[in-house]
Amino acid sequence: MTDTPETRQPNFILVRPQMGENIGAAARGMWNFGLDRMRVVAPRDGWPNERAVALASGAGRLLDHAGMFDDVSAAVADCTYVFATTARPRGITLPVVTPERAMQQARAMLAEGGRVGVLFGPERSGLENEDIARANAIITVPVNPEFPSINLAQCVLLCAYEFRRAEDATPPEVLEMARTRLATHAEVTALADHAEARLEEAGFFFPEDKAERMRRNLRQVWSRLPLTEADVQTFHGMLRQMVRWAEGKRRGR
Protein backbone atom coordinates (compact mmCIF):
# COMPACT_ATOMS: atom_id res chain seq x y z
CA MET A 1 0.00 0.00 0.00
CA THR A 2 1.35 3.43 -0.87
CA ASP A 3 2.15 5.60 2.10
CA THR A 4 1.62 9.23 1.22
CA PRO A 5 0.46 11.92 3.64
CA GLU A 6 -2.96 11.66 1.99
CA THR A 7 -3.32 7.91 2.55
CA ARG A 8 -1.89 7.73 6.05
CA GLN A 9 -4.46 6.53 8.55
CA PRO A 10 -4.71 5.72 12.21
CA ASN A 11 -4.97 2.05 13.18
CA PHE A 12 -8.27 1.37 14.94
CA ILE A 13 -7.54 -1.35 17.49
CA LEU A 14 -10.42 -3.40 18.91
CA VAL A 15 -9.26 -4.76 22.26
CA ARG A 16 -10.74 -8.13 23.30
CA PRO A 17 -14.03 -7.56 21.40
CA GLN A 18 -16.83 -9.93 22.41
CA MET A 19 -19.58 -9.94 19.78
CA GLY A 20 -18.75 -10.64 16.15
CA GLU A 21 -21.68 -8.36 15.20
CA ASN A 22 -19.90 -5.41 16.77
CA ILE A 23 -16.63 -6.18 14.98
CA GLY A 24 -18.52 -6.25 11.68
CA ALA A 25 -20.41 -3.03 12.46
CA ALA A 26 -17.11 -1.38 13.47
CA ALA A 27 -15.60 -2.35 10.11
CA ARG A 28 -18.58 -0.81 8.32
CA GLY A 29 -18.32 2.38 10.36
CA MET A 30 -14.62 2.70 9.54
CA TRP A 31 -15.06 2.12 5.83
CA ASN A 32 -18.03 4.54 5.67
CA PHE A 33 -15.44 7.21 6.32
CA GLY A 34 -12.62 5.72 4.27
CA LEU A 35 -10.60 4.06 7.05
CA ASP A 36 -9.42 0.49 6.51
CA ARG A 37 -6.62 -0.23 8.99
CA MET A 38 -8.16 -2.44 11.67
CA ARG A 39 -6.31 -4.38 14.34
CA VAL A 40 -7.91 -6.87 16.69
CA VAL A 41 -6.52 -8.00 20.05
CA ALA A 42 -7.61 -11.41 21.38
CA PRO A 43 -11.22 -11.52 20.14
CA ARG A 44 -13.34 -13.59 22.54
CA ASP A 45 -14.78 -15.91 19.87
CA GLY A 46 -11.60 -16.50 17.86
CA TRP A 47 -10.83 -15.51 14.30
CA PRO A 48 -12.12 -15.46 11.62
CA ASN A 49 -15.56 -14.69 13.01
CA GLU A 50 -18.62 -15.54 10.91
CA ARG A 51 -20.93 -13.04 12.58
CA ALA A 52 -18.38 -10.28 11.99
CA VAL A 53 -18.17 -11.16 8.31
CA ALA A 54 -21.98 -11.24 7.97
CA LEU A 55 -22.40 -7.82 9.58
CA ALA A 56 -19.51 -6.16 7.78
CA SER A 57 -21.25 -6.66 4.41
CA GLY A 58 -19.49 -4.25 2.02
CA ALA A 59 -16.57 -3.72 4.40
CA GLY A 60 -15.47 -7.37 4.71
CA ARG A 61 -12.10 -6.51 3.18
CA LEU A 62 -11.16 -4.76 6.44
CA LEU A 63 -11.61 -8.03 8.34
CA ASP A 64 -9.56 -9.98 5.78
CA HIS A 65 -6.67 -7.58 6.24
CA ALA A 66 -7.07 -6.95 9.97
CA GLY A 67 -3.93 -7.40 12.06
CA MET A 68 -4.33 -9.99 14.84
CA PHE A 69 -2.49 -9.56 18.15
CA ASP A 70 -2.33 -11.43 21.44
CA ASP A 71 -2.10 -8.34 23.58
CA VAL A 72 -2.32 -4.55 23.51
CA SER A 73 1.42 -4.14 23.92
CA ALA A 74 2.08 -6.00 20.65
CA ALA A 75 -0.76 -4.21 18.86
CA VAL A 76 0.67 -0.75 19.58
CA ALA A 77 4.36 -1.67 19.35
CA ASP A 78 4.93 0.30 16.11
CA CYS A 79 2.78 3.29 17.14
CA THR A 80 4.34 6.63 18.04
CA TYR A 81 1.12 7.87 19.63
CA VAL A 82 -1.77 5.94 21.13
CA PHE A 83 -5.25 7.17 22.03
CA ALA A 84 -7.51 5.17 24.37
CA THR A 85 -11.29 5.66 24.06
CA THR A 86 -12.92 5.57 27.47
CA ALA A 87 -15.17 7.54 29.76
CA ARG A 88 -13.19 10.10 31.68
CA PRO A 89 -10.98 8.01 33.93
CA ARG A 90 -9.99 8.41 37.55
CA GLY A 91 -6.59 7.86 39.03
CA ILE A 92 -4.62 8.36 35.84
CA THR A 93 -2.73 11.42 34.60
CA LEU A 94 -3.27 11.84 30.86
CA PRO A 95 -4.62 14.45 28.47
CA VAL A 96 -8.36 13.94 27.81
CA VAL A 97 -9.43 15.10 24.36
CA THR A 98 -12.65 15.26 22.35
CA PRO A 99 -12.93 12.96 19.31
CA GLU A 100 -12.67 16.05 17.10
CA ARG A 101 -9.44 17.28 18.68
CA ALA A 102 -7.97 13.76 18.79
CA MET A 103 -8.53 13.13 15.08
CA GLN A 104 -7.11 16.56 14.19
CA GLN A 105 -4.02 15.66 16.22
CA ALA A 106 -3.89 12.24 14.55
CA ARG A 107 -3.96 13.83 11.09
CA ALA A 108 -1.16 16.21 12.04
CA MET A 109 1.02 13.43 13.49
CA LEU A 110 0.39 11.14 10.51
CA ALA A 111 1.32 13.93 8.11
CA GLU A 112 4.68 14.14 9.85
CA GLY A 113 5.26 10.41 9.51
CA GLY A 114 3.97 9.32 12.94
CA ARG A 115 2.01 6.12 13.46
CA VAL A 116 -1.19 6.47 15.41
CA GLY A 117 -3.25 3.82 17.20
CA VAL A 118 -6.72 4.22 18.71
CA LEU A 119 -7.78 1.65 21.32
CA PHE A 120 -11.43 0.61 21.68
CA GLY A 121 -12.34 -1.55 24.67
CA PRO A 122 -14.53 -4.63 24.99
CA GLU A 123 -18.29 -4.06 24.98
CA ARG A 124 -19.17 -4.74 28.62
CA SER A 125 -16.21 -3.58 30.61
CA GLY A 126 -14.32 -1.15 28.39
CA LEU A 127 -10.55 -0.81 28.48
CA GLU A 128 -8.65 -1.93 31.59
CA ASN A 129 -6.46 0.57 33.42
CA GLU A 130 -3.49 -1.48 32.22
CA ASP A 131 -4.51 -0.85 28.59
CA ILE A 132 -5.10 2.85 29.23
CA ALA A 133 -1.66 3.16 30.81
CA ARG A 134 -0.15 2.36 27.39
CA ALA A 135 -1.90 5.36 25.82
CA ASN A 136 -0.59 8.89 25.39
CA ALA A 137 -4.04 10.43 25.63
CA ILE A 138 -7.67 9.59 26.25
CA ILE A 139 -10.58 10.21 23.90
CA THR A 140 -13.85 10.80 25.72
CA VAL A 141 -17.02 11.27 23.67
CA PRO A 142 -19.06 14.12 25.22
CA VAL A 143 -22.24 12.12 25.80
CA ASN A 144 -25.40 12.83 27.78
CA PRO A 145 -24.39 12.23 31.42
CA GLU A 146 -27.82 10.68 32.05
CA PHE A 147 -27.20 8.04 29.36
CA PRO A 148 -23.50 7.73 28.74
CA SER A 149 -23.43 4.17 27.38
CA ILE A 150 -22.26 4.29 23.79
CA ASN A 151 -21.48 1.04 22.10
CA LEU A 152 -18.29 -0.14 20.45
CA ALA A 153 -19.43 0.34 16.84
CA GLN A 154 -20.88 3.80 17.61
CA CYS A 155 -17.61 4.91 19.21
CA VAL A 156 -15.66 3.65 16.18
CA LEU A 157 -18.13 5.40 13.84
CA LEU A 158 -17.77 8.76 15.61
CA CYS A 159 -13.96 8.59 15.60
CA ALA A 160 -13.89 7.61 11.90
CA TYR A 161 -16.34 10.43 11.12
CA GLU A 162 -14.15 12.92 12.95
CA PHE A 163 -11.00 11.69 11.21
CA ARG A 164 -12.61 12.27 7.84
CA ARG A 165 -14.09 15.58 8.95
CA ALA A 166 -10.63 16.77 10.01
CA GLU A 167 -9.64 17.13 6.38
CA ASP A 168 -12.97 17.00 4.67
CA ALA A 169 -13.22 19.45 1.80
CA THR A 170 -17.02 19.29 1.63
CA PRO A 171 -18.32 22.85 1.77
CA PRO A 172 -20.60 23.22 4.81
CA GLU A 173 -23.36 24.47 2.55
CA VAL A 174 -23.98 24.43 -1.20
CA LEU A 175 -27.12 25.16 -3.15
CA GLU A 176 -27.81 22.07 -5.22
CA MET A 177 -29.16 23.16 -8.61
CA ALA A 178 -31.43 21.00 -10.76
CA ARG A 179 -30.51 22.09 -14.31
CA THR A 180 -30.51 25.75 -13.35
CA ARG A 181 -28.40 28.45 -11.70
CA LEU A 182 -29.05 31.34 -9.34
CA ALA A 183 -30.67 34.29 -11.09
CA THR A 184 -28.53 37.34 -11.84
CA HIS A 185 -29.23 40.67 -10.26
CA ALA A 186 -30.52 41.97 -13.63
CA GLU A 187 -32.92 39.03 -13.97
CA VAL A 188 -34.32 39.59 -10.48
CA THR A 189 -34.67 43.30 -11.13
CA ALA A 190 -36.53 42.62 -14.39
CA LEU A 191 -38.88 40.30 -12.51
CA ALA A 192 -39.44 42.90 -9.79
CA ASP A 193 -40.22 45.50 -12.46
CA HIS A 194 -42.60 43.13 -14.22
CA ALA A 195 -44.41 42.24 -11.00
CA GLU A 196 -44.62 45.85 -9.88
CA ALA A 197 -46.07 46.98 -13.22
CA ARG A 198 -48.74 44.30 -13.23
CA LEU A 199 -49.67 44.87 -9.59
CA GLU A 200 -49.82 48.60 -10.29
CA GLU A 201 -52.38 47.93 -13.03
CA ALA A 202 -54.27 45.61 -10.69
CA GLY A 203 -54.54 48.35 -8.07
CA PHE A 204 -52.46 46.41 -5.51
CA PHE A 205 -50.56 49.42 -4.15
CA PHE A 206 -53.35 50.98 -2.18
CA PRO A 207 -53.98 53.20 -0.26
CA GLU A 208 -51.76 55.85 -1.81
CA ASP A 209 -50.00 56.85 1.45
CA LYS A 210 -48.82 53.26 1.97
CA ALA A 211 -48.00 52.55 -1.67
CA GLU A 212 -44.34 53.57 -1.51
CA ARG A 213 -43.68 51.35 1.48
CA MET A 214 -45.52 48.42 -0.11
CA ARG A 215 -43.41 48.78 -3.28
CA ARG A 216 -40.19 48.82 -1.24
CA ASN A 217 -41.23 45.77 0.79
CA LEU A 218 -42.04 43.83 -2.36
CA ARG A 219 -38.66 44.74 -3.90
CA GLN A 220 -37.02 43.41 -0.76
CA VAL A 221 -38.90 40.12 -1.01
CA TRP A 222 -37.58 39.50 -4.52
CA SER A 223 -34.03 40.39 -3.48
CA ARG A 224 -34.08 38.25 -0.37
CA LEU A 225 -35.30 35.03 -1.96
CA PRO A 226 -32.57 32.82 -3.42
CA LEU A 227 -34.30 32.71 -6.79
CA THR A 228 -32.93 30.58 -9.58
CA GLU A 229 -33.14 31.45 -13.26
CA ALA A 230 -35.90 28.82 -13.50
CA ASP A 231 -37.83 30.40 -10.60
CA VAL A 232 -37.66 33.78 -12.32
CA GLN A 233 -39.12 32.28 -15.51
CA THR A 234 -41.89 30.64 -13.46
CA PHE A 235 -42.85 33.95 -11.85
CA HIS A 236 -42.82 35.76 -15.20
CA GLY A 237 -45.12 33.05 -16.54
CA MET A 238 -47.45 33.37 -13.54
CA LEU A 239 -47.71 37.14 -14.03
CA ARG A 240 -48.43 36.77 -17.75
CA GLN A 241 -51.08 34.16 -17.05
CA MET A 242 -52.77 36.35 -14.43
CA VAL A 243 -53.00 39.10 -17.02
CA ARG A 244 -54.52 36.71 -19.58
CA TRP A 245 -56.99 35.48 -16.98
CA ALA A 246 -57.93 39.03 -15.96
CA GLU A 247 -58.37 40.08 -19.60
CA GLY A 248 -60.57 37.06 -20.25
CA LYS A 249 -62.69 37.98 -17.20
CA ARG A 250 -63.06 41.53 -18.38
CA ARG A 251 -64.21 40.32 -21.77
CA GLY A 252 -66.74 38.20 -19.96
CA ARG A 253 -65.27 34.82 -20.97
Added chain:
Amino acid sequence: MTDTPETRQPNFILVRPQMGENIGAAARGMWNFGLDRMRVVAPRDGWPNERAVALASGAGRLLDHAGMFDDVSAAVADCTYVFATTARPRGITLPVVTPERAMQQARAMLAEGGRVGVLFGPERSGLENEDIARANAIITVPVNPEFPSINLAQCVLLCAYEFRRAEDATPPEVLEMARTRLATHAEVTALADHAEARLEEAGFFFPEDKAERMRRNLRQVWSRLPLTEADVQTFHGMLRQMVRWAEGKRRGR
Protein backbone atom coordinates in the same frame (compact mmCIF):
# COMPACT_ATOMS: atom_id res chain seq x y z
CA MET B 1 -42.16 20.14 29.28
CA THR B 2 -40.45 23.48 29.87
CA ASP B 3 -39.48 25.29 26.71
CA THR B 4 -36.39 27.40 27.31
CA PRO B 5 -33.72 28.14 24.71
CA GLU B 6 -31.56 25.56 26.50
CA THR B 7 -34.10 22.74 26.28
CA ARG B 8 -35.35 23.38 22.75
CA GLN B 9 -34.61 20.47 20.48
CA PRO B 10 -35.17 19.42 16.90
CA ASN B 11 -37.73 16.69 16.27
CA PHE B 12 -36.09 13.66 14.72
CA ILE B 13 -38.67 12.15 12.38
CA LEU B 14 -38.30 8.51 11.26
CA VAL B 15 -40.20 8.17 8.00
CA ARG B 16 -41.74 4.74 7.31
CA PRO B 17 -39.03 2.86 9.27
CA GLN B 18 -38.93 -0.86 8.58
CA MET B 19 -36.98 -2.68 11.32
CA GLY B 20 -37.93 -2.22 14.96
CA GLU B 21 -34.25 -2.78 15.81
CA ASN B 22 -33.33 0.39 13.94
CA ILE B 23 -36.02 2.43 15.64
CA GLY B 24 -34.66 1.27 19.01
CA ALA B 25 -31.06 1.98 18.03
CA ALA B 26 -32.09 5.43 16.75
CA ALA B 27 -33.70 6.17 20.13
CA ARG B 28 -30.48 5.16 21.89
CA GLY B 29 -28.38 7.32 19.58
CA MET B 30 -30.61 10.34 20.23
CA TRP B 31 -30.62 9.94 23.99
CA ASN B 32 -26.83 9.38 24.05
CA PHE B 33 -26.62 13.02 23.07
CA GLY B 34 -29.54 14.29 25.13
CA LEU B 35 -32.23 14.43 22.43
CA ASP B 36 -35.65 12.95 23.22
CA ARG B 37 -38.16 14.32 20.68
CA MET B 38 -38.85 11.47 18.28
CA ARG B 39 -41.63 11.31 15.72
CA VAL B 40 -42.49 8.25 13.66
CA VAL B 41 -44.36 8.22 10.36
CA ALA B 42 -46.21 5.03 9.35
CA PRO B 43 -43.81 2.39 10.75
CA ARG B 44 -43.97 -0.77 8.64
CA ASP B 45 -44.62 -3.14 11.53
CA GLY B 46 -47.11 -1.01 13.44
CA TRP B 47 -46.80 0.52 16.89
CA PRO B 48 -45.79 -0.17 19.60
CA ASN B 49 -42.95 -2.31 18.29
CA GLU B 50 -41.45 -4.95 20.58
CA ARG B 51 -38.09 -5.11 18.80
CA ALA B 52 -37.77 -1.34 19.03
CA VAL B 53 -38.42 -1.45 22.78
CA ALA B 54 -35.89 -4.29 23.26
CA LEU B 55 -33.14 -2.44 21.38
CA ALA B 56 -33.79 0.96 22.93
CA SER B 57 -32.88 -0.37 26.40
CA GLY B 58 -32.19 2.76 28.49
CA ALA B 59 -33.86 5.05 25.96
CA GLY B 60 -37.29 3.38 25.92
CA ARG B 61 -38.88 6.57 27.26
CA LEU B 62 -38.37 8.16 23.81
CA LEU B 63 -40.53 5.47 22.22
CA ASP B 64 -43.25 5.90 24.86
CA HIS B 65 -43.44 9.60 24.07
CA ALA B 66 -42.86 9.41 20.31
CA GLY B 67 -45.39 11.24 18.15
CA MET B 68 -47.11 8.96 15.62
CA PHE B 69 -48.17 10.33 12.23
CA ASP B 70 -49.77 8.89 9.10
CA ASP B 71 -47.73 10.96 6.67
CA VAL B 72 -44.79 13.33 6.43
CA SER B 73 -47.00 16.34 5.85
CA ALA B 74 -48.71 15.86 9.22
CA ALA B 75 -45.40 15.10 10.97
CA VAL B 76 -43.83 18.42 9.92
CA ALA B 77 -47.01 20.55 10.06
CA ASP B 78 -45.82 22.57 13.09
CA CYS B 79 -42.18 22.89 11.92
CA THR B 80 -40.82 26.19 10.68
CA TYR B 81 -37.78 24.51 9.11
CA VAL B 82 -37.30 20.94 7.90
CA PHE B 83 -34.08 19.13 7.04
CA ALA B 84 -34.12 15.92 4.98
CA THR B 85 -31.21 13.49 5.38
CA THR B 86 -30.29 11.91 2.06
CA ALA B 87 -27.40 11.38 -0.28
CA ARG B 88 -26.90 14.39 -2.49
CA PRO B 89 -30.02 14.41 -4.64
CA ARG B 90 -30.51 15.06 -8.32
CA GLY B 91 -33.29 17.06 -9.89
CA ILE B 92 -34.11 19.12 -6.84
CA THR B 93 -33.05 22.67 -5.97
CA LEU B 94 -32.28 22.92 -2.26
CA PRO B 95 -29.38 23.90 -0.04
CA VAL B 96 -27.21 20.87 0.83
CA VAL B 97 -25.50 21.16 4.22
CA THR B 98 -23.16 19.06 6.32
CA PRO B 99 -24.55 17.58 9.55
CA GLU B 100 -22.36 20.04 11.47
CA ARG B 101 -23.70 23.12 9.68
CA ALA B 102 -27.27 21.83 9.81
CA MET B 103 -27.22 21.32 13.57
CA GLN B 104 -25.62 24.74 14.12
CA GLN B 105 -28.44 26.24 12.05
CA ALA B 106 -30.99 24.18 14.00
CA ARG B 107 -29.65 25.52 17.31
CA ALA B 108 -29.83 29.08 16.05
CA MET B 109 -33.39 28.69 14.74
CA LEU B 110 -34.55 26.95 17.93
CA ALA B 111 -33.03 29.72 20.04
CA GLU B 112 -35.21 32.20 18.16
CA GLY B 113 -38.34 30.15 18.80
CA GLY B 114 -38.38 28.17 15.54
CA ARG B 115 -39.45 24.53 15.37
CA VAL B 116 -37.09 22.23 13.53
CA GLY B 117 -37.72 18.78 12.06
CA VAL B 118 -35.15 16.36 10.67
CA LEU B 119 -36.44 13.64 8.32
CA PHE B 120 -34.75 10.22 8.20
CA GLY B 121 -35.83 7.84 5.44
CA PRO B 122 -36.65 4.14 5.46
CA GLU B 123 -33.69 1.73 5.57
CA ARG B 124 -33.72 0.32 2.03
CA SER B 125 -34.96 3.11 -0.16
CA GLY B 126 -34.35 6.32 1.77
CA LEU B 127 -36.65 9.33 1.51
CA GLU B 128 -38.87 9.70 -1.57
CA ASN B 129 -38.57 12.84 -3.69
CA GLU B 130 -42.04 13.78 -2.45
CA ASP B 131 -40.76 13.73 1.16
CA ILE B 132 -37.66 15.72 0.23
CA ALA B 133 -39.78 18.35 -1.51
CA ARG B 134 -41.27 19.21 1.91
CA ALA B 135 -37.83 20.06 3.28
CA ASN B 136 -36.10 23.43 3.36
CA ALA B 137 -32.63 21.90 3.13
CA ILE B 138 -30.83 18.60 2.72
CA ILE B 139 -28.32 17.09 5.14
CA THR B 140 -25.76 14.90 3.39
CA VAL B 141 -23.19 13.06 5.53
CA PRO B 142 -19.79 13.33 3.82
CA VAL B 143 -19.14 9.58 3.51
CA ASN B 144 -16.58 7.56 1.60
CA PRO B 145 -17.84 7.59 -2.02
CA GLU B 146 -16.70 3.97 -2.36
CA PHE B 147 -18.96 2.89 0.53
CA PRO B 148 -21.67 5.50 1.01
CA SER B 149 -24.29 3.26 2.68
CA ILE B 150 -24.83 4.52 6.20
CA ASN B 151 -27.68 3.05 8.14
CA LEU B 152 -30.63 4.78 9.76
CA ALA B 153 -29.37 4.55 13.34
CA GLN B 154 -25.88 5.73 12.33
CA CYS B 155 -27.32 8.75 10.54
CA VAL B 156 -29.45 9.61 13.58
CA LEU B 157 -26.40 9.16 15.85
CA LEU B 158 -24.24 11.53 13.80
CA CYS B 159 -26.93 14.23 13.67
CA ALA B 160 -27.57 13.94 17.42
CA TYR B 161 -23.81 14.08 18.06
CA GLU B 162 -23.52 17.22 15.93
CA PHE B 163 -26.48 18.86 17.65
CA ARG B 164 -24.84 18.33 21.02
CA ARG B 165 -21.43 19.38 19.69
CA ALA B 166 -22.92 22.63 18.39
CA GLU B 167 -23.19 23.92 21.96
CA ASP B 168 -20.98 21.51 23.81
CA ALA B 169 -18.90 23.20 26.44
CA THR B 170 -16.45 20.29 26.78
CA PRO B 171 -12.95 21.73 26.40
CA PRO B 172 -11.24 20.04 23.42
CA GLU B 173 -8.36 19.02 25.67
CA VAL B 174 -7.82 18.86 29.41
CA LEU B 175 -5.06 17.20 31.37
CA GLU B 176 -6.73 14.78 33.76
CA MET B 177 -4.81 14.78 37.07
CA ALA B 178 -4.69 11.87 39.45
CA ARG B 179 -4.31 13.54 42.86
CA THR B 180 -1.69 15.96 41.59
CA ARG B 181 -1.27 19.21 39.64
CA LEU B 182 1.15 20.52 37.05
CA ALA B 183 4.47 21.58 38.58
CA THR B 184 5.16 25.27 38.94
CA HIS B 185 7.96 26.95 37.08
CA ALA B 186 9.90 27.26 40.33
CA GLU B 187 9.55 23.54 41.05
CA VAL B 188 10.77 22.60 37.58
CA THR B 189 13.71 25.00 37.89
CA ALA B 190 14.65 23.50 41.26
CA LEU B 191 14.58 20.04 39.70
CA ALA B 192 16.70 21.22 36.74
CA ASP B 193 19.23 22.74 39.18
CA HIS B 194 19.30 19.58 41.26
CA ALA B 195 19.82 17.37 38.20
CA GLU B 196 22.47 19.63 36.75
CA ALA B 197 24.43 19.71 40.01
CA ARG B 198 24.40 15.93 40.38
CA LEU B 199 25.33 15.35 36.74
CA GLU B 200 28.09 17.91 37.09
CA GLU B 201 29.55 15.88 39.97
CA ALA B 202 29.15 12.71 37.94
CA GLY B 203 31.15 14.18 35.05
CA PHE B 204 28.20 14.04 32.63
CA PHE B 205 28.92 17.39 30.93
CA PHE B 206 31.92 16.30 28.92
CA PRO B 207 33.87 17.23 26.80
CA GLU B 208 34.25 20.80 28.04
CA ASP B 209 33.56 22.44 24.65
CA LYS B 210 30.18 20.72 24.41
CA ALA B 211 29.24 21.13 28.08
CA GLU B 212 27.40 24.44 27.69
CA ARG B 213 25.21 23.06 24.91
CA MET B 214 24.50 19.87 26.83
CA ARG B 215 23.41 21.89 29.86
CA ARG B 216 21.08 24.01 27.73
CA ASN B 217 19.56 20.96 26.04
CA LEU B 218 18.89 19.33 29.37
CA ARG B 219 17.22 22.51 30.69
CA GLN B 220 14.98 22.45 27.64
CA VAL B 221 13.98 18.85 28.26
CA TRP B 222 12.76 19.68 31.78
CA SER B 223 10.84 22.71 30.51
CA ARG B 224 9.23 20.88 27.64
CA LEU B 225 7.86 17.92 29.58
CA PRO B 226 4.42 18.48 31.13
CA LEU B 227 5.70 17.48 34.58
CA THR B 228 3.33 17.22 37.49
CA GLU B 229 4.27 18.02 41.07
CA ALA B 230 4.33 14.25 41.66
CA ASP B 231 6.69 13.71 38.70
CA VAL B 232 9.07 16.35 40.09
CA GLN B 233 9.18 14.56 43.47
CA THR B 234 9.87 11.27 41.69
CA PHE B 235 12.84 12.73 39.80
CA HIS B 236 14.24 14.33 42.95
CA GLY B 237 14.00 10.94 44.62
CA MET B 238 15.76 9.23 41.70
CA LEU B 239 18.63 11.73 41.82
CA ARG B 240 19.05 11.31 45.59
CA GLN B 241 19.01 7.55 45.24
CA MET B 242 21.66 7.63 42.49
CA VAL B 243 23.90 9.62 44.81
CA ARG B 244 23.39 7.11 47.64
CA TRP B 245 24.15 4.26 45.25
CA ALA B 246 27.30 6.02 43.92
CA GLU B 247 28.53 6.78 47.43
CA GLY B 248 27.99 3.18 48.42
CA LYS B 249 29.99 2.06 45.40
CA ARG B 250 32.84 4.39 46.21
CA ARG B 251 32.97 3.03 49.73
CA GLY B 252 33.19 -0.42 48.21
CA ARG B 253 29.87 -1.69 49.55
